Amino acid sequence: MAIQCDTLVHNVRIASMQVSGEPYGALYNKALVINDGVITAIADLTDTDTFETLKANAASVVDGNNQWLLPGFVDCHTHLVYGGNRAQEFEQRLQGATYLEIAERGGGIKGTVAKTRTANHATLLESAIKRAKRLCEEGVTTLEVKSGYGLDVDTEIRMLTVAKQLEQHLPLTVSTTYLGAHALPNEFDNDADAYIDFICNDVMPIVAEKQLANAVDVFCETIGFNTQQTEKVFQKAHELGLPIKAHVEQLSDSKGAVLASRYQALSVDHIEYLADSDIVHLAQNGTVAVLLPGAFYYLSEVQKPPVNALRAHNVPMAVATDFNPGSSPLASILTAINMACVQFQLTPEEALRGATIHGAAALGLHDRGVIDVERVADFTLWDIDTPAELAYCINGHRPTAIFKGGKHV
Ligand SMILES: [Zn+2]
The missing domain is CATH 2.30.40.10 (Urease, subunit C, domain 1)
Incomplete structure (x- = not known):
């Protein structure tokens, strides 16, 4: 035969x-x-x-x-669609300017939001292709891209559309994530609850209806959104049938990982400050731990993710670039793999599994990696x-x- x-x-x-x-x-x-x-x-x-x-x-x-x-590598956590870059801020910081001074000059995440809002579709696409191409050259064949530098309806939709269009220009599968709850935009003037209501009532239904995102993410942190606000977004995502992911325990132990795993999160990401005693919740809910050594390096962080405890509970560990203009301008999955070994003491095998099979699991994709x-x-x-x-x-x-x-x- x-x-x-x-x-x-x-x-x-x-x-x-x-x-x-x-x-x-x-x-x-x-x-x-x-x-x-x-x-x-x-x-x-x-x-x-x-x-x-x-x-x-x-x-x-x-x-x-x-x-x-x-x-093919799966880079399961990036923010590579954005306007401008922050090279000038990097330079200012190394010349002695403080974060506050940079923020007052219109820099930081708000600066990226302003530049992304004013960038048209073609400009955003062109710059995103250049960044994604670097990853493709190293063998990335599946890429996750988050929104979160628009924070209004139009720009968030534009970011997600641009991300998906990368598939037409590069040999890639793109998984998109709606990260409206990334930062508080100026127009909400310190009213985070009102902004969360706006996300849940005015943006997420459109994102779901137009099928622009494969998942919904929240930056749950002292400088991001608290657990009550985070839970509102998770509830809405569940209602709309969208899986969730979350930026948690990056700078403090805010108990975001426990909350996210209760909502069967695909992944919890960063997790430097995750308590050993909370890891059992990830194991029980099949949540992947995404390690982002590029941000750890760039922010000169010293608190390491609880790798030994994650191993002990057989929680799959993924490794990704977190490619973004502020805390991880890292256009190299191989460097992220190396950093995961050197900084977090993953074995080469764990790090390579992290950028293949476990990266795919962090996106809910079981047909690859x-x-x-x-x-x-x-x-x-x-x-x-x-x-x-x-x-x-x-x-x-x-x-x-x-x-x-x-x-x-
Ligand atoms: Zn991120």
């Missing part, structure tokens, strides 16, 4: 990221059989006849030259001796080939 095969990938060492006895879920002497963009079989090549039959039936054959094959049958054929080839090299070396590697949905891009 002839086996249908669009593309056959052989002569590769596969870091499948499946949970198996092997480090990285490694598979040897196997070939990927790809049809319609999906891995339909993983063939055992120890039998030469099988290989010859497959090869004869394949429309296209890829010889991996004994390189390592990994799932792992090399297995019935998963999308998003993968990369690397000229390395061991996957650990990708975590070990800073700016040392680029994939030699990237496949998105089974197509070489």
Whole structure:
């Protein structure tokens, strides 16, 4: 019987990221059989006849030259659609200006909001393509992008639309997240409760109706929104059938992670100040812990996320760039992987799982981030001796080939 095969990938060492006895879920002497963009079989090549039959039936054959094959990276937390940048503030700060002085000059997040509101669709798209392209070059094939620099109806919609359009310009799947509860806009003049009502009543129904977002996120923090305000947004998201994510415990233990996991959050992100005793709630609700070492580095934070306790409770840990103009202008998933190892003591295997299978789980996407049958054929080839090299070396590697949905891009 002839086996249908669009593309056959052989002569590769596969870091499948499946949970198996092997480090990285490694598979040897196997070939990927790809049809319609999906891995339909993983063939055992120890039998030469099988290989010859497959090869004869394949429309296209890829010889991996004994390189390592990994799932395409999933960067599950970014804010890469925004107007302007904050290089000038960075410069001012290092010349001695304080945060308050910078804020008074119209800088900080409010400065980004002002620049994003005045940026038209084409300008926002053009700058977002440039940023996302850097991630693609390192093998990111799925990217999450949050809104949250518009804070009004029009700009938030524009940001989410631009984010989704990245798919038309780059070999990417984009998962969008509505983060209206990111900061308090000037027009709400210190009335956070009124702004939360506005988000819930005037923005979220539109976002849901137009299917602009795959999830809803809140910045639950002393300088963000309190747990009552956060819960209102979660309740509304549930009502609208949208999954939730949350920025929690980045600067203080505000108990946002417990609240988010009670609402079956896909993920809780940052979590440097998460208490060990709260981790059981993440484990019980299947919530992924997203570690963002770029922000930790950029803010010179010293409090580390509770990695040992997360391990002890088998909570999946994802690693992402948090690419944003203020606290993590990091256009490199490989650097985030390295930082997660150096700063948070993740093993290279944990960090690479964090940017593949666990990153996908943080987006509720279970069809990717792992090399297995019935998963999308998003993968990369690397000229390395061991996957650990990708975590070990800073700016040392680029994939030699990237496949998105089974197509070489
Ligand atoms: Zn963030």
